[in-house]
Amino acid sequence: MPEPDDAPARARHHEPVLPEGPVRATANVCHAAGCLSLGSDLVFDRLCERVEASGTDDVGVRRVGCLGLCAQGPLVKVPEHDRLYAKVPAEPDELDQLVEQFRSGTGGLVVSEDPFFARQVKVVLRHCGSVDPEEVEDYVAKGGYAALRRAVTEMTPEEVVAEVTESGLRGRGGAGYPTGLKWATVAKSGEGGHKYVVCNADEGDPGAFMDRSVLESCPQQVLEGMAIAAYAVGANEGYVYVRAEYPLTVRRLNSAIRQAERAGLLGTAIADTSFSFHLEVRIGAGAFVCGEETALLASIEGRRGTPRPRPPYPAAAGLFGEPTLINNVETFASISAIIERGGRWYAAIGANKSRGTKVFALAGAVERTGLIEVPMGLSLRQIVFEIGGGVPGGHRCKAVQTGGPSGGCIPEELLDMPVDYESLVSAGSIMGSGGMIVMDETTCMVDVARYFMDFCREESCSRCVPCRAGTVQMHRLLDRICSGLATRADLERLERLAAMVQRASLCGLGQGAPSTVFSTLRYFKDEYLAHIDHRTCPAGVCEMAPFEMAGSGR
């Protein structure tokens, strides 16, 4: 497995430069996966060396989590002057000049004035890019674990659940189930027996990196949310289920758990109360379907990761048959802010039935790709054009894909639609976990549908027939259309098959697999017909295959 993001061991790296006296500037060097892959660890080392060599004692250098503007890494932020420096080079001479800029507060871009940042509201990401992801003390110094302390010392479990219910928070994994309701169900389940809290960090949608960024930037915030949840529902054990493709996440999580336990913030007798919560990390083996909750639980139990029919829901009978609370990374990361500032404060953000903020991984044909957090109800157009800076290369935005393989493509003419759970569903897509892929007119929508179908086909767990065999046939039909070999009868067959797979599959993977087909057919049927009737791909992507000879077997 390639491991560009697995930074070399700490020992080989420079220690942060943290002057004791007052500082004029602190260089916060991004150490999340995106910037690390662009060499931010080298920038950090060199920067430390240059600062020490220069003999100044008023410039600090430290590691932080994701600074958001991933497209322009390696990033360095100087919070004293509210400035962000993009594409920081690792050349010593240039770094010397940069250090001068850091001190004087010149150069770079002004964070609070830049549209990429000005439009965002940070709740989940409020510590992202300001705390050192590998130092629990840093998180505590920024107010971390105050919410957990408050919950376990001043609040009853019922009060915690009530606060979360009042916040209107809904599951950020994509389905949008009310979090407070789920917590209340688990709290009532079982009779004083074992319960579990599980964090779903098996992020697998193509183009999505929200959970990864949150966990790599501030793992403690997620752990704190889980501990609060455990207190609220009466659980003493928990698991974080992370995919193996995120080695840095796994390392930072393990280190975060150890550090928090040493600090008395996890483990036995948390904050000197009788509440204890033990956490373990479980690593997935590369199956997308293990993001489905029942498959995830099976995988933790050491069984084959396939979904099972629900009910019983995990809230009633989950891990090892016990009541289990399972939430997504971002849901847990929202909890500490809700406890600190109150459910009412959180519910004041957002629109319609979707409260609070949502983190998106903005990717694709957009000027400024990166990690963003916006209040619910902002329009897609604002996200793509104001935050994302529009489509590069003079191209026009054609569609925005949300929700990953189970989502859909929203066409340009609907971009003024607010981003909330209900609006996205009515437009034929879903909120999903937060992947957002912008597409320009050089993208063929049939090809997109084929791509996502290929993904679902490969990731089908093989348990139920509609998903296992249906995705294969749908992919073949889409392939025929892309090759210009299909007839209108093939298109009808595709629609009939897609309807069956959507309605008859066992779990969300199969039920969601046809949704990209449906949404592209809904908004871009002319592209399908161009492939079929005229053997042309309007976007110029698909190559038309020569006609088959009769009896060639296809």
Place this chain on the structure above:
Amino acid sequence: MSVVTLVIDGHDVAGQSGQSILSVAREHGIAIPTLCHLDGLSEVGACRLCMVEVRGARRPLAACVTEVQEHMEVTTTTDELTDYRRQIIELLFTERNHVCAVCIANRHCELQDLAKALGMTHFDLPALNPSAGVDASHERFGIDHNRCVLCTRCVRVCAEIEGAHTWDVRGRASEARVITDLGTPWGESPTCTSCGKCVQVCPTGALFEKGRAVAEGKERRPYVPFLVARNRRS
């Protein structure tokens, strides 16, 4: 156990709480097609053939894993459900190599029976014709993966009735196969007791007894009803 009354296809029927829709329907002589289900084994809800419409439910529910509830209104056959079932059978036929004319289970095959019952006259999806492999290493039995529908009856009967857990599933998507132990050839499996239950419960000709020719796989599962009764009691 309390008695639950519900309506299936317009008939007032009664079952016990905890019972599945499928079980109550069959007790009342209402037929629902199934493939992965076998009385006495645990349910997996995998073949999706037993889907029924339940009033108020957003999508069809698998009758084998859905418990009956008071006042439930169930419809077992609609045009839509029949179409879905036919498509599922068609998908199974095209997925691997089900050539009845040369199959040991010809005329004794549940897949074949279902195709006939559901009126599948042909399939318009292309047959994928994979080369799925055969394991004939066992002294008395063999498995032809080309005829396997992944119902996992063999996996369940081996684990739940025989208690050997020799069979399991490996891989995913179209690469999924039932395997013995961790993929060792069947004949070398140290856990297999050679009881033959897996062969008896296989709905198609995938698992077969050696020495039988085309359409000779007739004497199937003589002791399955006995096993089932025993399992129900325990």
